[in-house]
Amino acid sequence: MNEEITARGVLESELATWRTSVGNQKVQHAMADAEVVRRFALAIGADPDVERQAPALSHWALFVDAVPSDKIGADGHPVRGDFLPAVHLPRRMFAGAALEFHSPLQVGAAVKCVSTIAAVNHKRGQTGDLVFVNVRREISQQDRLCVSEEQTFVYRADGEPLKPIREADLQLSDHITWSPGPVDLFRFSAVTFNAHRIHYDQRYAQEVEGYPDLVVHGPFTAIKLLDYANRSAGREMRTFAFRGAAPLFVSQPIRLSAANGLGSFVATRCDGIKAMTAQVEFA
Numbered sequence: 001m002n003e004e005i006t007a008r009g010v011l012e013s014e015l016a017t018w019r020t021s022v023g024n025q026k027v028q029h030a031m032a033d034a035e036v037v038r039r040f041a042l043a044i045g046a047d048p049d050v051e052r053q054a055p056a057l058s059h060w061a062l063f064v065d066a067v068p069s070d071k072i073g074a075d076g077h078p079v080r081g082d083f084l085p086a087v088h089l090p091r092r093m094f095a096g097a098a099l100e101f102h103s104p105l106q107v108g109a110a111v112k113c114v115s116t117i118a119a120v121n122h123k124r125g126q127t128g129d130l131v132f133v134n135v136r137r138e139i140s141q142q143d144r145l146c147v148s149e150e151q152t153f154v155y156r157a158d159g160e161p162l163k164p165i166r167e168a169d170l171q172l173s174d175h176i177t178w179s180p181g182p183v184d185l186f187r188f189s190a191v192t193f194n195a196h197r198i199h200y201d202q203r204y205a206q207e208v209e210g211y212p213d214l215v216v217h218g219p220f221t222a223i224k225l226l227d228y229a230n231r232s233a234g235r236e237m238r239t240f241a242f243r244g245a246a247p248l249f250v251s252q253p254i255r256l257s258a259a260n261g262l263g264s265f266v267a268t269r270c271d272g273i274k275a276m277t278a279q280v281e282f283a
Contacts, residue, residue: 010122010129011090018085018131018191019120026083026115030062032141034107036191037061044223045189054105056221056230056237059139063113064193076195085120087131089155091209094218095132096243099149106141114138118150131155135177161210165249167270173269175257178224180216182250188220214250218276221248225265225278228256232265235282242278 026219037050037228047053067078080086105111119134132154139147182200189199197204198215222242230237248254250268259266259277267276 010131011126013086015120015122015131018087018133020131021083021085022120024117024272028063028113028115030113032058032062032105032109032111032112035107037107039101040191043184043191044220044227046227050107054107055223056101056226056240057099057219058105059111059113060219061191062111063115063137063139064077066193072195075204076197076201077274081159084117084133084135084153084222086172087133087155089129089131089157091156091158093154093156093244095152096218097149097151097222098239098241099147100239101147101237102145103141105139105146109141110260111146112140127159128157131176137149142224144272159210162212162247164212165252165269165271168272170268170270170272172254173257175255176228178254178256179251180220182214185216185220185250188217192217192219211247212249213252216248216250218244221254221267221276222278224254224256225267225276226280229263229265229280232258233280236281238283239281240278241280242276244276246273246275248275262275 021150023276034050037054037058038048040058041048041050041055045056046055061121065078071079073079087251091146115135115137117133121132123130132152135151135153137151138147184277185199190283196218198209198211201215202214205214225242226240247270248267254270255268257266257268263277263280263282265280266274269275
């Protein structure tokens with residue numbers, strides 16, 4: 001199925017079929033193993049003393065798309081039509097998420113994740129058809145809710161190849177610069193079991209998906225924005241929401257800074273484009 005994905009437009013009948021997946025549920029069980037969480041912490045640049053405190057988004061390393069090799073498509077993602085609907089648009093991306101933190105994750109204890117498809121929506125814009133799939137997840141330990149989140153995935157048609165990004169002389173006040181290299185991207189892919197080839201296969205990223213270089217993971221950037229927000233405020237975080245707007249690329253500087261508005265943060269690409277925005281609510 002995945003090998004035959006095409007960029008043809010979305011039919012109303014197809015959209016209706018995909019919407020029958022709303023309500024689909026998947027239950028996963030895992031152990032918050034200290035070494036798994038520690039590898040995640042090291043990959044994102046967090047404190048490896050996870051027994052004292054696990055990174056806020058550690059569950060992203062625990063509940064992953066672990067499928068056999070014959071269930072992997074040409075892009076490295078699991079083939080479609082199992083839990084997620086079989087949307088035929090060829091490009092799939094993690095567009096954003098909204099999270100609420102209820103209780104810290106306890107390392108060394110069993111964890112449960114209940115995922116439910118909440119919505120399937122279609123939009124038609126200047127770049128063509130877009131299909132958004134929202135997945136709600138609840139992560140709990142011993143019937144204690146730790147994190148609730150709603151993830152948004154977007155499917156789109158092939159687009160024109162993106163020209164190389166040229167660095168601009170940006171005049172930003174308070175910010176930090178993050179320049180993830182290929183090893184950083186590989187380690188994050190490994191610890192989250194993310195086989196999407198745009199993050200490690202340069203030839204595929206350039207020749208098939210039309211990017212100028214390896215693409216930085218959206219969740220990786222979100223983690224860095226969350227960490228920047230935490231360091232800036234020094235207070236307990238209650239909610240965190242982020243949305244990707246433009247791709248970021250390997251070995252190019254990314255500026256993380258506060259934006260206009262209380263609790264607003266932004267990751268700015270080296271050419272000045274706002275690549276990701278985030279909103280934080282503190283306790």
